Amino acid sequence: MEAHAHAEAHRHGPPPANVSSRIDARVLGMLLFIGSEIMLFGSFFTAYFFVRVVNHDPWPAKGDHLPVFVAGINTAILVTSSVTMHWALTSIKRGNRAGLRAGLALTFLMGLTFLLTQITEYARIGFAPHDNAFATIFFSLTGLHGAHVFVGLTLLLFATIRAFRGHFSPEHHHGVEIPGIYWHFVDVMWIVVYTTVYIL
């Protein structure tokens, strides 16, 4: 005990972390990150509901039109990219490297298509963020999501490069699992954004 107390008195830095095998630290990190993201999106949705439900502002504002069909196609592309992401991970778990590479590359390309389509939509939509509350909320919500797609694409790009360099195996594929969780989360958020902003 005395030796222990002596060692404690001369040790520098933070106390040792309590390590439990209950959850992998990397997955816990992703969980905490996604928790904070849900709160971030939640604050933007609060603004949306305030404008629409409390203030009864017209949605979309008079004279403005939302490209529901193009956004619907974009939604289908994004959901399909989640299917290919899942395929990529299922493939590497079975030792199928070709499936992993094809799945990741397709996911990346579809995500990029989604983002470019959204940028094109912004250029042609006919209203600007400063026009009215509806426009502000529209650009905020879709822009926030677009920023997340960009981050997801960056993660996917690294995972894809690593896959083509021969990384990952059926036992070790955390570098695909984590971007996969993030990518599905981004897609879930888009389903909510698309339904509330474009459809309802």
Next chain:
Amino acid sequence: MSRRRNPFRTEAEAYQLLLLTVVAFAAIGLASWLGGWKAGLPVWIVATAAAAWYYLRPLPDEPREKLGSAPRASDERRVLVVANETVAGRRLHEEVRRAVAGAGRASVLVVCPALNSPLRHFVSDEDAARAAAQERLDRSLRALREAGIEASGTVGDSDPLQAIEDALRTFGADVIVISTHPEGRSNWLERQVVQKARERFAAPITHVVVDLEAEAAAVPDSAAQ
């Protein structure tokens, strides 16, 4: 602690969440399109309630392969002791002495789960619980040493089953001794910790019931004799 579904624990679970979200929001969108917000709102409420039920309801422990012991010297006997408030009980120390008796070499690891209130656990406020567990552990190690048993100890996870699993990953045990209060006073027995440990771990489990009140009452009697 009950096991629950976690939509972001793995990619497969996140993918499942996405599919459920697509179905739920398609239903909400369709209902709103057909009957306006008066139709969409009930569908949203039902979908939200269903999602809450699906993800928040406690799940039964999944059957898993029993966790075995790490290799060690053939003449060495390893005893893993899991106890909390009863860790300094005489009955437990007698059982540990019996478990190591006759072995060429013996290693005893005492694990004290840092029991905490659900609220404190939820907000990660576990410093006091760990300090209290460490104090009990130190007392127990001293008592074991006085009884001639050299043991090492560690403070474990607040879930006793998880604490055993964590300990087994670094300490291959021949026998696991779980010490509890008597029936009716033991939270662990109420939660069927011993039974679940027998289902989950390959090493034989010895259950020791320590009645601290009876032991405390017996001390003055024996002192008087």
